[in-house]
Amino acid sequence: MTALHARISGELADRIRSGEWPPGQRIPFEHELTAQYGCARATASKAVQALADAGLVERRRRAGTFVASPRIQTAVLEIPELKTEVRRRGQVYDYQQLARRVRPVNPLDPDEASLARSGDVVELRCRHFANERPLAVEDRLIHLGVAPAAATADFTTVPPGAWLLAHVAWSEAEHRIAAAAADADVAAALEVPTGTACLVLKRWTWREGKGVTFVRQRFAGEAFELVARFAPRSFDQGGHEGRPTPGMRSK
Amino acid sequence: MTALHARISGELADRIRSGEWPPGQRIPFEHELTAQYGCARATASKAVQALADAGLVERRRRAGTFVASPRIQTAVLEIPELKTEVRRRGQVYDYQQLARRVRPVNPLDPDEASLARSGDVVELRCRHFANERPLAVEDRLIHLGVAPAAATADFTTVPPGAWLLAHVAWSEAEHRIAAAAADADVAAALEVPTGTACLVLKRWTWREGKGVTFVRQRFAGEAFELVARFAPRSFDQGGHEGRPTPGMRSK
DNA sequence: TGAGTTATTATGTCTAGACATAATAGGTGT
DNA sequence: ACACCTATTATGTCTAGACATAATAACTCA
Numbered sequence: 357m358t359a360l361h362a363r364i365s366g367e368l369a370d371r372i373r374s375g376e377w378p379p380g381q382r383i384p385f386e387h388e389l390t391a392q393y394g395c396a397r398a399t400a401s402k403a404v405q406a407l408a409d410a411g412l413v414e415r416r417r418r419a420g421t422f423v424a425s426p427r428i429q430t431a432v433l434e435i436p437e438l439k440t441e442v443r444r445r446g447q448v449y450d451y452q453q454l455a456r457r458v459r460p461v462n463p464l465d466p467d468e469a470s471l472a473r474s475g476d477v478v479e480l481r482c483r484h485f486a487n488e489r490p491l492a493v494e495d496r497l498i499h500l501g502v503a504p505a506a507a508t509a510d511f512t513t514v515p516p517g518a519w520l521l522a523h524v525a526w527s528e529a530e531h532r533i534a535a536a537a538a539d540a541d542v543a544a545a546l547e548v549p550t551g552t553a554c555l556v557l558k559r560w561t562w563r564e565g566k567g568v569t570f571v572r573q574r575f576a577g578e579a580f581e582l583v584a585r586f587a588p589r590s591f592d593q594g595g596h597e598g599r600p601t602p603g604m605r606s607k
Numbered sequence: 608m609t610a611l612h613a614r615i616s617g618e619l620a621d622r623i624r625s626g627e628w629p630p631g632q633r634i635p636f637e638h639e640l641t642a643q644y645g646c647a648r649a650t651a652s653k654a655v656q657a658l659a660d661a662g663l664v665e666r667r668r669r670a671g672t673f674v675a676s677p678r679i680q681t682a683v684l685e686i687p688e689l690k691t692e693v694r695r696r697g698q699v700y701d702y703q704q705l706a707r708r709v710r711p712v713n714p715l716d717p718d719e720a721s722l723a724r725s726g727d728v729v730e731l732r733c734r735h736f737a738n739e740r741p742l743a744v745e746d747r748l749i750h751l752g753v754a755p756a757a758a759t760a761d762f763t764t765v766p767p768g769a770w771l772l773a774h775v776a777w778s779e780a781e782h783r784i785a786a787a788a789a790d791a792d793v794a795a796a797l798e799v800p801t802g803t804a805c806l807v808l809k810r811w812t813w814r815e816g817k818g819v820t821f822v823r824q825r826f827a828g829e830a831f832e833l834v835a836r837f838a839p840r841s842f843d844q845g846g847h848e849g850r851p852t853p854g855m856r857s858k
Numbered sequence: 859t860g861a862g863t864t865a866t867t868a869t870g871t872c873t874a875g876a877c878a879t880a881a882t883a884g885g886t887g888t
Numbered sequence: 889a890c891a892c893c894t895a896t897t898a899t900g901t902c903t904a905g906a907c908a909t910a911a912t913a914a915c916t917c918a
Contacts (some may be wrong), residue, residue, distance in 0.1 A: 357908095359871060374815055375776035391831035396873045401899080409660070412777065417899050418881040426772065431782045433682045433835060521677065525626040526663065531682045531890065533833040535786035535806040535826075555786040564625055575786075582784040584684065632891060635870065647903045652869080668869050669911040 360395055364403035372412055372423050379425040383413060432586035435531060435557070437517045438494075438573075442486045450485035453512045454545070458500070468497065470560055471567035475501040480516055483545055489579070493545045496571045503568055520569060521559075527563040533582065534558075538574065539554075544578040557578055611646055615654035623663055623674050630676040634664060681837035686782060686808070688768045689824075693737045699738035704763045705796070709751070712775060719748065721811055722818035726752040731767055734796055735824075742831070744796045747822045753834075754819055771812075778814040784833065785809075789825065797827040806831055 389400035407413045442449040477497040484491045498506040543550040555575040561568045644825045688712035693700040728748040735743045749757040793803040806826040
């Protein structure tokens with residue numbers, strides 16, 4: 357049994373997605389929906405509010421509710437922890453720590469300065485493997501002022517991403533995605549020719565405004581893609597295909 | 608005046624984000640919140656449900672509501688229409704159509720086959736400029752079976768992305784992001800050396816399950832980044848910084 | 859002991875009201 | 889024309905209940 361409010365949302369969403377109600381079109385008032393579906397206003401309101409939360413409609417007091425204009429494509433990228441993701445894809449995951457040291461923050465590096473301007477960090481370089489083949493090279497900094505336990509953690513067996521997920525609570529993050537040519541070191545680690553185009557994923561993570569970790573992962577060439585499938589802003593009610601959105605995909 | 612349900616959501620979210628309530632911790636029952644805030648259960652329920660929608664907590668019947676484990680980083684990427692984005696950044700936008708033709712779909716190309724297996728498409732190649740410098744090369748297919756008006760549209764002055772936004776209603780899309788070396792043609796169009804690492808953004812757009820358009824945009828090297836800033840799954844209540852998330856950023 | 863039944867609990871859904879608020883339309887008077 | 893006031897309207901928020909449902913805990917009986 358689908359709930360009534362979900363049915364109303366779904367039927368409205370279908371008419372919007374089909375183009376029957378184009379952007380700018382007014383959709384029925386709440387009191388019209390209550391008459392149409394024989395429900396209380398709270399139920400109709402909940403249905404319409406769900407569409408508003410999804411960005412499908414805009415609500416204006418006194419005027420009504422209108423189909424929104426899809427100006428920007430907002431795609432929800434799920435950026436997974438690599439160990440989890442490789443296993444989810446049924447591949448053999450392996451991991452190797454290449455280097456580890458503790459040093460002060462270098463505030464002259466803009467990537468580092470965004471994390472913190474002072475204090476000590478653990479600096480790691482490691483490799484992730486999928487089915488015995490190098491998948492990514494990871495450079496990571498963990499700020500010891502925020503996560504002091506990282507100083508004694510053993511990153512030769514546990515990838516830092518997995519370790520942090522288990523040791524740090526909810527946080528904010530910023531991701532940047534770019535492309536860059538592999539330098540000699542990275543190319544060797546990925547077992548590709550120097551100069552190969554790499555996908556570069558950088559992520560800064562904060563907790564209560566203080567930088568916890570910075571990570572840069574480089575994936576070889578076109579062997580990897582970030583994937584984001586979405587309904588406008590993920591409104592997954594109306595019986596549309598519901599396959600889980602993979603964040604990454606090998607070719 | 609903030610609404611009471613928003614205040615409750617915010618106060619709960621703060622305790623979760625601060626780590627005071629770690630993942631797995633049970634948060635107060637709805638009936639405890641009604642007592643604590645002196646409100647009806649519907650109000651407490653709305654507050655907690657908002658956190659659940661944001662992915663911050665999980666609700667289990669009979670057991671209660673628990674702080675969720677942040678397994679995957681879900682980042683909301685806003686992938687803007689280029690003309691709008693360049694102007695938003697205060698730069699001069701320019702656009703040039705390089706080639707245009709109408710031809711049948713080639714079902715042997717996997718990118719095209721994902722769009723449609725038969726019918727005619729408009730094939731376009733064009734360039735986007737920001738401040739007189741090439742920003743991206745765009746290859747686009749528009750399926751004439753779904754958007755017949757594209758056959759007669761003038762894409763020498765209007766970029767196809769902007770045209771489609773104005774002519775096509777809400778739709779679903781899939782994005783893929785990868786890195787690739789620029790071939791000779793693309794390198795020339797971007798005015799960079801052949802082999803330069805490029806960020807490749809591919810997007811398929813469907814409407815009611817039928818492919819509308821496929822676009823591949825290539826950005827030169829590290830000149831461009833996709834940016835996604837987020838609270839866990841975008842719960843923006845509790846007085847955190849609210850700067851609009853830019854989807855792209857030039858260096 | 860173990861399997862099946864029953865009671866309990868917290869969330870999920872819904873109703874029929876109420877008052878608040880933002881925005882507009884219409885009228886009034888200068 | 890213009891500024892000002894006054895309904896009117898749809899959404900925003902909230903209450904005090906009600907019954908449904910899933911999951912578990914407690915109990916009963918073979």
